[in-house]
Amino acid sequence: TYRVSLLVESTGADGIDDLYVELQDADLDVQESSESFDLGDFDDSDNEEKVSFDLTLPRDIAEGSYSLEAILSDKNGKILDSELITVEVSSCTEEDAAGDLSVEVSEDYTVSGNDLTLSVLISNTGSEDKTIAVAVEDVSWAEFAGTEYLSLLQAGDEAHAYVYLTLDESTQGEHDLQITVTDDAGNEITEVVTVDFGEDAVTDEGWGISDWFANKSPGAFWIILDIILVILAVVFLKMLFSKK
Structure with a gap:
């Protein structure tokens, strides 16, 4: 399983409504479309939208390079921009990827003012x-304030680690956070949690976490793509940009 996240950003002088992103490739068995969204002009506070796709590799896929195409279109089907992503697929077992480590990011969290605390359960x-x-x-949406955890985890034990972040007061919407745990044998697990602050800036409490993109002509857009690997004993991804 892997996640492709795209930040769609307006660079034009006018806003535009009913945009959507398609992600497609036959070899990877991907044909996905996002929900429609609106963007303001480049100077508005609502000039960007994050779109994420959670994808699964075909079980019989061979090792090698594959290309995903992300296409940004308007409500009339007019293509405004597109990007190619190169996906490098190589096999590995769960034991190779994680060793004897197990990591689980809790969906519960603590907020005090602008301080966010995430709990991570680590098992040996x-x-x-x-x-x-x-x-x-x-x-970009928060400042890392530190971690707290036991560096020595005994055989068969588990312990909680805590991640502390100071949120920017303008933070809103969904944001991904990547947490990586490594051991002295070189084993590594990366987990990605999506933090959802809703439509309001972070001046109120009660935010939640779900499961875990000079002058420009009107209607000009560009896409920034970021692939985030979700460890499920599968693949390593490498992203390249090929501007059309």
Whole structure:
């Protein structure tokens, strides 16, 4: 299983309604379309929209390079922009990918003012003690404030790690956060959690977490693509841009 996330950003002087993104490739058995969305002009606060697709590789797919095409269109089917993504598929077993580590990001969280705390359950299912490290990717919507966890996880034990973030006051909508746990044997697990702040900026409490893109001519858009790997003992992805 893997996730493709796209940030669609307006660079034009006028807003436009009823946009949608299609993602397609026959070899990867992908034919997906997003829900429609609106964008304001490049200077508006609503000038970008994040679109995510959760995809599954065909079971019989061979190792190699494959291309996904992301197409941005308006309500009349006019193509406004497109991007190619190169997906590198290589096989690995769950044991190869994760070793004796198990990681689960909780859907429950704590908010105090602009401070967000996420809980991560880390399990050592092996017969030897492990020294672990927890890392968090840099994000634009919050400032990383630190982590708290036991670096030594004994055989057969599990423990909670805590990730602390300070939210930007203008943060709203859905945002992905990538959390990576590694051990002293080089095993690594990456989990991605999607944090949903709704339509309001983060001045209110009660946000939730779901399951886990100079002057321009009117109607000009561009797409920034980001592939986030969701570990399920499957693949490694590499993204390349090929502007049409």
